[in-house]
Amino acid sequence: MKHSHVIFDFGGVITSSPFEAFNRLEAERGLPRDFVRTVNSTNPDDNAWAKFERAEIDVEGFDALFAAEAEALGHALDGASVIACLAGDVRPYMVTALDRLKDQGFGVGCITNNVKAGRGAAMARSEDKALEVESIMARFDHVIESSKAGVRKPDPRIYQMMCEALSVTPENCIYLDDLGINCKPAAGLGMHAIKVTSGEQALADLEAVLGMQLR
Numbered sequence: 001m002k003h004s005h006v007i008f009d010f011g012g013v014i015t016s017s018p019f020e021a022f023n024r025l026e027a028e029r030g031l032p033r034d035f036v037r038t039v040n041s042t043n044p045d046d047n048a049w050a051k052f053e054r055a056e057i058d059v060e061g062f063d064a065l066f067a068a069e070a071e072a073l074g075h076a077l078d079g080a081s082v083i084a085c086l087a088g089d090v091r092p093y094m095v096t097a098l099d100r101l102k103d104q105g106f107g108v109g110c111i112t113n114n115v116k117a118g119r120g121a122a123m124a125r126s127e128d129k130a131l132e133v134e135s136i137m138a139r140f141d142h143v144i145e146s147s148k149a150g151v152r153k154p155d156p157r158i159y160q161m162m163c164e165a166l167s168v169t170p171e172n173c174i175y176l177d178d179l180g181i182n183c184k185p186a187a188g189l190g191m192h193a194i195k196v197t198s199g200e201q202a203l204a205d206l207e208a209v210l211g212m213q214l215r
Contacts (some may be wrong), residue, residue: 003192003210005107005166005173009153010114012178013196014095014136015088022085031075036082039069048079052115055147059083062115083115090132091199097206097214098139104212109162110137111175113146113153113182142166153182159189174209176202 011018022036032038040049048065051057057065059080066079101108137143142165146152149161163170170190177183183193192209196202207214 003106003172003174005109005168006101006206007109007111007159007162007173007175007186007191008098008140009177009179009182009196010110010112011086011088013176013199013202014098014110015090016199017178018086018088021088022082025081025085029077029081031077035070035073035075035077036085039066039073039077042069042073050152053113053146053152054150055116058116086115087129090129090136093203093215094199095136095139097203098136100214102139107141107166107168108139109166110140110143111153111158111162112143116147153177153179154185156185156189159186159191163189174206176206 008014019034019037023033025031026033026035040047044050048057048062048069051065052062062083063079066082067077070077098108142162144158144162144165146158149158151158151161153159159170159175163173166173170186173186173191174194175183175186175191176194176196177186178196180195183195187193194202194205194209203214
């Protein structure tokens with residue numbers, strides 16, 4: 001199978017995972033480890049996080065609704081503090097790989113579950129970071145942001161939307177995401193899915209599938 005396109009998640013793939021920042025926040029607040037993930041995985045299709053990523057509520061609405069969901073699970077945590085954790089650090093070698101793919105004629109796309117609470121497809125801690133994110137996003141042939149599309153991963157429609165935008169079949173695509181729940185529908189459609197546990201592992205797996213060096 002000749003793969004002609006590579007589709008990336010953004011947070012946790014191009015940037016470091018926000019889950020690391022969530023764990024630091026939990027430690028600072030004396031909360032159970034992975035508490036943020038517990039809140040976000042409770043009623044996952046209709047909770048504050050899901051509604052925020054589909055742009056059904058704004059920042060203030062998320063702040064209040066997340067706090068209520070956290071309180072229902074026995075702990076106090078405001079949504080605003082969670083939003084502040086979303087800006088991961090860019091992995092330069094992933095950007096290099098992206099450029100090399102483009103140089104070799106591959107089509108590249110980005111599907112990101114994000115929220116309308118900053119500039120670009122990820123939360124930006126600073127103007128410089130916002131500009132860095134924007135420059136990376138400009139490299140993609142097509143970007144789908146859940147907060148603009150009104151649909152979020154793992155809904156299969158968002159992957160189909162990307163294939164239509166790139167005029168490619170799923171079988172010709174490789175998809176990278178740090179969440180298995182988001183890799184599963186991509187694989188179900190016929191994409192070669194790579195679950196990202198680290199930047200190094202992601203590059204090694206992608207190089208193995210393509211049979212080429214990306215760094």
